[in-house]
Amino acid sequence: MVPQRRIDEQHDAIWRMSDELWNRVYPILLESCPPRKGPGRKPADWRRVLNGIVFRLRTGCHWNKLPPEFGDDSTIHRWYQRWTRSGLMPRILSELQSECGDLTEAELESFAHTTAERCG
Numbered sequence: 716m717v718p719q720r721r722i723d724e725q726h727d728a729i730w731r732m733s734d735e736l737w738n739r740v741y742p743i744l745l746e747s748c749p750p751r752k753g754p755g756r757k758p759a760d761w762r763r764v765l766n767g768i769v770f771r772l773r774t775g776c777h778w779n780k781l782p783p784e785f786g787d788d789s790t791i792h793r794w795y796q797r798w799t800r801s802g803l804m805p806r807i808l809s810e811l812q813s814e815c816g817d818l819t820e821a822e823l824e825s826f827a828h829t830t831a832e833r834c835g
Contacts (some may be wrong), residue, residue, distance in 0.1 A: 731766060732762060732765060732766055736810065736811070740765065740810050741761070743810070744761055744798070744803065744807075747798070747801045747803050748797070748801075759786065759794060760786065763785055763786050764786060764790065764794045764795075765807070766785055767785030767788075767791040769811065770782070770785060771791075778791065
């Protein structure tokens with residue numbers, strides 16, 4: 716069971732990734748998922764997706780209850796699953812923890828392991 720979290724102003728900053736943090740995380744994402752070239756579906760905004768994942772981490776809300784400002788909940792969940800399967804989420808969460816001291820290592824590990832089991 717995911718711990719119940721209150722939505723409050725204390726966590727507002729982590730829901731919106733800073734430019735500095737994004738500049739550290741983006742290259743990690745590019746290693747595994749280089750941008751597609753050519754026609755097809757418009758690519759997802761990874762920064763927005765990652766903000767949605769972090770929102771879910773902090774609040775414990777269901778994927779389908781994410782606020783619309785983060786984009787389509789199924790897109791966010793699909794990218795989360797993809798990044799978890801490829802082993803990127805632990806690296807991303809490590810970067811988040813280095814920026815946000817109030818995220819405990821146990822909290823991040825619990826989130827990563829619980830969802831990795833579901834995605835695997």
